[in-house]
Amino acid sequence: MKNKIKEWLKSGQIDIFLGYKTLQGHPLPHAFGKDNLEDIDTLITGSNYYPLEKIATKLVAEKPDIKIGMITQDHSQRALNVLYIWNQLDPENIKPLKGDGCSSNLKEHADDSHREAGKSGQFKKQFGMNTHASIEEAEIFAQQERFQRWMYEFQKCIKCYGCRNICPVCFCKQCSLEHSNLIGTGSLPPEAPIYHLVRAVHMAGRCIDCGLCEEACPADIPLRLLYRKVNAIVTELFDYETGSRLDQSPFSIIGESITLKLKPIAAA
Amino acid sequence: MECKFVPSVCSYCGTGCGVIFQVLDGKLVGTLPMKTHPVNEGKLCIKGWNLHEYVNSFLRLKYPLVKTFGRFIKVRWDEALQITADRFKEIIETHGPDSVGVLVSAKITNEENYLAQKFTRAVIGTNNVDHCARL
Amino acid sequence: MTIKRINFLQELLEFMGLGGRLHLEWISSAEAQKFVQVVKEFTEKIRHLGPNPLRGFTLNNLTLDVGAAAGTAAKTACPEPKETVAQN
Numbered sequence: 001m002k003n004k005i006k007e008w009l010k011s012g013q014i015d016i017f018l019g020y021k022t023l024q025g026h027p028l029p030h031a032f033g034k035d036n037l038e039d040i041d042t043l044i045t046g047s048n049y050y051p052l053e054k055i056a057t058k059l060v061a062e063k064p065d066i067k068i069g070m071i072t073q074d075h076s077q078r079a080l081n082v083l084y085i086w087n088q089l090d091p092e093n094i095k096p097l098k099g100d101g102c103s104s105n106l107k108e109h110a111d112d113s114h115r116e117a118g119k120s121g122q123f124k125k126q127f128g129m130n131t132h133a134s135i136e137e138a139e140i141f142a143q144q145e146r147f148q149r150w151m152y153e154f155q156k157c158i159k160c161y162g163c164r165n166i167c168p169v170c171f172c173k174q175c176s177l178e179h180s181n182l183i184g185t186g187s188l189p190p191e192a193p194i195y196h197l198v199r200a201v202h203m204a205g206r207c208i209d210c211g212l213c214e215e216a217c218p219a220d221i222p223l224r225l226l227y228r229k230v231n232a233i234v235t236e237l238f239d240y241e242t243g244s245r246l247d248q249s250p251f252s253i254i255g256e257s258i259t260l261k262l263k264p265i266a267a268a
Numbered sequence: 269m270e271c272k273f274v275p276s277v278c279s280y281c282g283t284g285c286g287v288i289f290q291v292l293d294g295k296l297v298g299t300l301p302m303k304t305h306p307v308n309e310g311k312l313c314i315k316g317w318n319l320h321e322y323v324n325s326f327l328r329l330k331y332p333l334v335k336t337f338g339r340f341i342k343v344r345w346d347e348a349l350q351i352t353a354d355r356f357k358e359i360i361e362t363h364g365p366d367s368v369g370v371l372v373s374a375k376i377t378n379e380e381n382y383l384a385q386k387f388t389r390a391v392i393g394t395n396n397v398d399h400c401a402r403l
Numbered sequence: 404m405t406i407k408r409i410n411f412l413q414e415l416l417e418f419m420g421l422g423g424r425l426h427l428e429w430i431s432s433a434e435a436q437k438f439v440q441v442v443k444e445f446t447e448k449i450r451h452l453g454p455n456p457l458r459g460f461t462l463n464n465l466t467l468d469v470g471a472a473a474g475t476a477a478k479t480a481c482p483e484p485k486e487t488v489a490q491n
C-alpha cells in the first residue's frame with residue numbers, strides 16, 4: 001500500500017495524499033507530499049477517523065486542479081459519491097485508496113465496535129433516547145413519549161455547530177442553521193426541535209451515516225439515529241440509498257411522474 | 269502546495285480542549301477537534317470550532333497605537349513601550365500599585381498569560397489580575 | 404415535489420412524536436364539497452390529538468413529563484410540576 005502511494009506521488013498521478021500519522025502520540029490526519037517520500041512509511045491506518053473528504057473539499061476550493069489521493073473506508077466512499085453528485089469534488093482528481101473499517105450498519109460487514117462510545121447512562125435511557133438504539137427501538141414509545149424523549153435530547157444542545165462543521169457532506173456556503181429567519185437567534189438551547197429538524201431534513205439523501213456528528217456532539221444527542229431514520233424514509237419512499245450510487249437525490253429532481261400516494265387522514 | 273495539520277490546545281478557556289489546526293500554505297484555515305485528546309474526546313464548543321478565525325481577522329491590531337487627545341496615533345514599538353512604562357510609573361507613584369489592574373485575554377497563549385500575571389505581581393506589585401475566561 | 408416532501412415530513416414528524424399533524428390534499432376550486440369534508444375531518448382529528456405539545460413547552464417540567472409518560476416514579480427527585488395551561 002505504501003509503495004503504491006509512493007508510486008502515485010512520484011509519477012504525478014496525485015499531488016498530495018491524505019492519510020493518518022502519529023504526531024505527539026496522537027493519530028492525526030496528515031497530508032503526505034511529493035517532497036518527502038520517506039514520510040509515507042509513517043502512514044498509519046486503523047481506528048481513527050477524521051473527515052478527510054471534507055478536508056479534500058476545502059483543498060479543492062482553494063486549488064481547483066489539485067489531484068488528491070486519500071485513504072478511505074466504506075463510508076468515505078459514500079461521502080465521496082455524494083460530493084461528486086453535488087459537484088464539490090471531481091472524480092477525475094480524486095484517487096481513493098481503500099483502507100479498512102466501516103462504521104455504519106447500513107453495510108452488513110460493518111464493524112462499529114472500535115468507535116463505540118461509552119454506553120448511555122441510566123438517566124438518559126429512562127428519560128431520553130439511547131444513543132445506541134436502533135430505529136425500531138426508538139419507535140416502541142408512544143407518540144407523546146417519543147416527543148418528550150426527543151425534546152429532552154434536543155434541549156441539551158449547546159449550538160456548537162459541531163455536527164455541521166465535522167460533517168463530510170455539509171459544504172453549503174450559507175447554512176440554513178445560521179439563517180435568522182429560519183432559526184431564531186440568541187437563545188440557548190436553540191429553538192428545539194426546529195434546529196435539529198432543519199438539519200435532519202437537509203440530511204435527507206445526503207447523510208452517509210458516518211457517525212462523525214454524533215461523535216462530535218458535546219451534548220451526546222443521538223443525531224445519527226435521527227439521520228439514519230431520515231435516510232431510511234428516503235430509501236423506503238424513493239428507493240434511493242444515499243451514497244451508494246451516483247445519481248441525484250430524489251429531492252433535487254423535478255417533474256418526475258408521481259408514484260407516491262397521498263396519505264388518508266387516519267383516525268386519531 | 270503545502271498542507272499541514274498541527275495539534276494544539278484551545279486557548280479560549282480553562283478546559284483546554286485538544287484541537288488540530290489545518291494550515292494551508294502557511295495560512296490557518298480550519299480547526300478540528302482532536303479525537304484522542306483526553307480532555308475533549310473529539311468534541312468542541314462553538315468557540316473552539318472557530319479558533320482559526322481570529323488569527324486572520326482584519327480587526328486585529330498589527331502595530332501599537334497610542335491614544336493622544338482622543339485619537340489613536342501609530343507609533344514605533346520602543347516608543348509605545350516607553351510611554352506605557354512612564355505612565356505606569358507615574359500612576360503607581362501617586363496612587364500606589366493597587367491602582368493598577370491587569371486583565372488578560374483568552375486570545376493569547378498560556379505562556380503569555382503567565383508572563384502577564386508575573387509582571388502584575390512582581391513588577392507592578394498588585395494582585396489585581398484577572399482573565400476573561402476564568403470560569 | 405410537494406408530495407415527496409410532505410410524505411417525507413409526515414414520516415419524520417411521526418418519528419419525532421408529532422405524527423398525524425400534517426396533511427396534504429389536492430382540491431380544485433370547483434370542489435367545494437371536498438374542501439369542506441377534508442377540513443372537517445382534519446379539524447376533528449387535530450382536536451382529538453389535543454393541543455400542540457410545543458405550545459407552553461418549558462424545560463423545567465420536561466423530565467417530569469417524561470417520567471409521567473414513561474410511567475415511572477421520578478417525582479421524588481424533581482420539584483413539583485407547575486401546571487402549564489394551554490391558552491387559546
Ligand code: SF4
Pocket residue numbers: 163166167168169170203206207208209210211212213214224227
Ligand atoms: S452521520 Fe452525521 S457527520 Fe456523517 S454524513 Fe451523516 S450527518 Fe454528516
Ligand code: SF4
Pocket residue numbers: 156157158159160161162163164213216217218219220221223
Ligand atoms: S453537535 Fe450537538 S450540541 Fe453541537 S450543535 Fe450539533 S446537536 Fe447541538
Ligand code: SF4
Pocket residue numbers: 278279280281282283284285308312313314315316317
Ligand atoms: S473554549 Fe470550548 S473548545 Fe476551547 S477549551 Fe474551552 S470548552 Fe474547549
